[in-house]
Amino acid sequence: MTQDTSGQPKLRVRNATKAYHTRSGDLIAIDRCSLDIKAGEIVSIVGPSGCGKTTFLWSMSGLHGLTSGEVLLDGKPVTGPSRDIGMVFQEANLLPWRNLDANINFPFEIMGTKPDRAWIDSLLGRVGLDEFGSRFPRELSGGMQQRAALVRALSYKPSVLLMDEPFGALDAFTREEMNRLVEEIWLDTPTTIVLITHSIEEAIFLSDRIVVMSPRPGRVASIHEVPFPRPRSPEIMSTKEVFDLTNVIKLEIVGTQQSRYPARVAEAQPEAQ
Ligand SMILES: Nc1ncnc2c1ncn2[C@@H]1O[C@H](COP(=O)(O)OP(=O)(O)O)[C@@H](O)[C@H]1O
Ligand SMILES: [Mg+2]
Structure with missing residues (x-):
């Protein structure tokens, strides 16, 4: 793992906003998202489906232009694909x-x-x-x-590895094996990793910090530190601390999803007799 001696973040996203131009008008996928990632850090991004996680990650890769805001790698603007950034997708x-x-x-x-x-x-x-x-x-x-x-x-x-639900299509055992492999590679290869996942357990196993995004337009709703020592064993994963953190994050995501549908929930209520 590299030490960040310069004090500047490895990857810095400042006020990233991305609007997609669609036939039915502009769709704001992410709205003023900011995040600083230190060299050698593993950061996971979780949030409800469609909240802009992929858009956020692609903006970090330089593959996607932003509507406003900027992404800096080692202090320099990322304006296109770079050899310094590797990507892994679900497929x-x-x-x-x-x-x-x-x-x-x-x-x-x-x-x-x-x-x-x-x-x-x-x-x-x-x-x-x-x-x-x-x-x-x-x-x-x-x-x-x-x-x-x-x-x-x-x-x-690459000094930065961006992964978009890389193990989402794999069975649970293979997925755990992949998680251990990523941790192992990361422990002896100086790489900064940003990972999107819908598995909170995976995020906890791998990350130093977990970013929770709110529903569209995606914003950084909260950031959780994951304090457990590495390498993280299966035993750590079954402790009360991990269970509690999993629940806090799960409830946060469910909470943001509920607030998204209040009108429909109200509509679904049976009429009072
Ligand atoms: N190329 C695109 N054109 C138009 N809308 C898009 C495009 N890509 C994503 N979106 C929309 O932007 C929102 C965020 O998408 P995405 O970043 O893929 O979310 P997530 O990865 O969290 O599921 C969604 O409403 C999605 O439909
Ligand atoms: Mg996605």
């Missing part, structure tokens, strides 16, 4: 006609640069895919495909 998005090695080489072909094979081989070994370079995506399980996507994202040594 592994491997090209089906390329084997694993060729999939991992793909970004380098696009960039016209040479991959660091020794680094990639060490990553493949770390995630248990060293024997699978010649396999095609259809020959790999969902968990293996997601591990490959993780290797592809880390292959060009």
